Amino acid sequence: PSPPSDAGTADPLRVLREVFGFSAFRPGQAEIVEAVAAGENTLAILPTGGGKSLCYQLPALCRPGLTIVVSPLIALMRDQVRALTEAGVEAGALTSANTEEETDAVLAALRERRLKLLYIAPERLASGATERLLRQADATLIAVDEAHCVSQWGHDFRPDYLRIGALRKSLGLPLAAFTATADEETRAEIVTRLFEGEQPRLFLGGFDRPNLHLAFQPKDNPRRQILAFAAARKGQSGIVYCASRAKTESLAAALRQDGHSACHYHGAMEAGERREVERRFQQEDGLIVAATIAFGMGVDKPDIRWVAHADLPKSIEGYYQEIGRAGRDGAPAETLTLYGPDDIRLRRAQIDEGMAPPERKAADHARLNTLLGLAEALGCRRQRLLRYFGEEREPCGNCDLCDRPPEVFDGTEAVRKALSAMLRTGESFGSGHLIDILTGNVTDKVRARRHDDLPTFGVGRDYDRRQWQAIFRQMMGLDLVRPDPERHGALFMTDPARPVLRGEATVDLRRDALRAQTSRPVAKA
Numbered sequence: 001p002s003p004p005s006d007a008g009t010a011d012p013l014r015v016l017r018e019v020f021g022f023s024a025f026r027p028g029q030a031e032i033v034e035a036v037a038a039g040e041n042t043l044a045i046l047p048t049g050g051g052k053s054l055c056y057q058l059p060a061l062c063r064p065g066l067t068i069v070v071s072p073l074i075a076l077m078r079d080q081v082r083a084l085t086e087a088g089v090e091a092g093a094l095t096s097a098n099t100e101e102e103t104d105a106v107l108a109a110l111r112e113r114r115l116k117l118l119y120i121a122p123e124r125l126a127s128g129a130t131e132r133l134l135r136q137a138d139a140t141l142i143a144v145d146e147a148h149c150v151s152q153w154g155h156d157f158r159p160d161y162l163r164i165g166a167l168r169k170s171l172g173l174p175l176a177a178f179t180a181t182a183d184e185e186t187r188a189e190i191v192t193r194l195f196e197g198e199q200p201r202l203f204l205g206g207f208d209r210p211n212l213h214l215a216f217q218p219k220d221n222p223r224r225q226i227l228a229f230a231a232a233r234k235g236q237s238g239i240v241y242c243a244s245r246a247k248t249e250s251l252a253a254a255l256r257q258d259g260h261s262a263c264h265y266h267g268a269m270e271a272g273e274r275r276e277v278e279r280r281f282q283q284e285d286g287l288i289v290a291a292t293i294a295f296g297m298g299v300d301k302p303d304i305r306w307v308a309h310a311d312l313p314k315s316i317e318g319y320y321q322e323i324g325r326a327g328r329d330g331a332p333a334e335t336l337t338l339y340g341p342d343d344i345r346l347r348r349a350q351i352d353e354g355m356a357p358p359e360r361k362a363a364d365h366a367r368l369n370t371l372l373g374l375a376e377a378l379g380c381r382r383q384r385l386l387r388y389f390g391e392e393r394e395p396c397g398n399c400d401l402c403d404r405p406p407e408v409f410d411g412t413e414a415v416r417k418a419l420s421a422m423l424r425t426g427e428s429f430g431s432g433h434l435i436d437i438l439t440g441n442v443t444d445k446v447r448a449r450r451h452d453d454l455p456t457f458g459v460g461r462d463y464d465r466r467q468w469q470a471i472f473r474q475m476m477g478l479d480l481v482r483p484d485p486e487r488h489g490a491l492f493m494t495d496p497a498r499p500v501l502r503g504e505a506t507v508d509l510r511r512d513a514l515r516a517q518t519s520r521p522v523a524k525a
């Protein structure tokens with residue numbers, strides 16, 4: 001993928017996908033990116049880890065000319081320049097850590113107006129030469145990272161940050177300031193010193209959506225689970241997200257058969273048909289749309305009362321964005337996300353088969369693991385979700401696990417048996433065959449491979465097939481085992497599983513996953 005041209009009209013979502021390789025914005029990012037790209041003065045306060053750098057990097061690529069990034073952290077600047085360069089973006093840094101050659105190369109690129117982003121250490125701003133240079137380089141935006149460094153009362157005060165305000169004024173550019181920590185006084189000081197008291201657009205953290213009830217369920221009969229969830233909310237507007245186009249159609253039909261007003265929506269429908277669904281959804285009360293993620297971007301209906309995922313979303317960012325379409329009016333809204341081993345396999349395969357470079361694939365696997373960790377969580381989901389986005393919270397009282405804390409049991413022994421069955425068969429089989437071995441089921445395949453002679457044969461008879469499936473699913477969710485896409489999804493053991501196998505670590509598993517199918521509650525009453 002190549003970075004967009006200088007036309008200044010690049011679509012942020014496309015750049016997000018093609019240049020940064022992310023499927024969705026994190027909470028808060030889209031609004032900030034839009035304002036910064038539009039050249040508004042902005043002050044954004046996002047928690048550490050919330051994804052601040054994207055909020056100036058992406059607008060820089062959507063705007064013509066050069067974006068100047070002032071940051072006090074040399075190592076971070078160098079990291080970002082390296083990552084951007086690898087993504088095909090022209091970026092450079094001027095810091096005291098540069099070699100002479102590096103500086104010469106950056107200066108040449110600036111003169112030729114090739115750079116999209118220039119990272120610059122604040123002490124550089126002290127020289128008049130820098131200002132002349134930036135004037136010539138077609139700079140169109142200033143981004144200030146760690147903007148609280150401009151505050152004399154803070155512990156991170158950087159005297160050179162005081163020059164930024166004057167630079168902004170003399171270049172006549174919009175300025176976007178970012179920080180993770182800014183109490184009211186520091187905010188006021190940032191406004192005074194960077195914007196000369198002119199009020200910038202303020203984005204102030206707090207990405208929690210406390211009115212959304214969060215819930216996950218392992219799939220057992222996914223269609224029935226979704227129908228039960230919808231039946232308990234008859235007459236309310238809702239969205240069911242599905243992983244495939246075919247499923248949107250079959251689920252919409254099933255919902256109609258159940259007496260709901262429902263239709264489907266996906267990217268292969270004609271534009272006119274799609275617009276009609278959007279229009280009906282907006283205007284009618286109680287319509288359910290079974291859709292792929294193509295549905296949503298343009299949906300701005302405040303009173304969507306529920307969002308269900310019939311399949312596991314792609315990433316935790318996608319999950320949060322999709323459930324976030326419910327309850328925009330602030331009134332209570334319900335969400336339910338189903339997940340199963342096939343989803344996990346599908347999502348892993350999509351990552352592995354993609355064109356992304358290895359580091360990005362590893363990062364995508366890690367992001368998927370975070371979502372699976374959320375699915376298999378043992379404590380408050382909102383607390384875990386917000387922690388991922390950088391916010392610390394008390395347990396929320398508005399998720400399925402706060403409603404009914406799951407019972408756990410020490411699953412170490414079961415996990416060790418499963419790992420042992422995998423290792424003794426050369427990590428060459430999927431869970432189905434491994435479960436045959438564990439439960440002592442003599443199939444043709446078991447006999448042909450003489451797996452009935454293994455010491456692990458039948459050692460897992462204390463659980464039945466369904467229960468073992470739940471154990472394997474949780475092991476996948478905990479990233480103790482992974483399917484190998486090169487070998488038809490044969491399970492192999494990951495590093496975190498090694499201490500468990502050696503008896504140096506224990507594993508808690510959810511007991512409810514082992515309960516019989518019929519006794520599991522399907523929807524929140």
Ligand code: ADP
Nearest residue numbers: 022024025026047048049050051052053054317
């Ligand atoms: P901050 O500067 O706010 O502490 P970063 O900008 O370093 O945070 O981002 C934290 C991490 O989040 C990085 O690994 C980054 O790649 C990742 N990240 C940022 N935005 C997204 C997104 N929209 N989707 C997925 N990952 C993201």
Ligand code: ZN
Nearest residue numbers: 380396399402
């Ligand atoms: Zn909770």
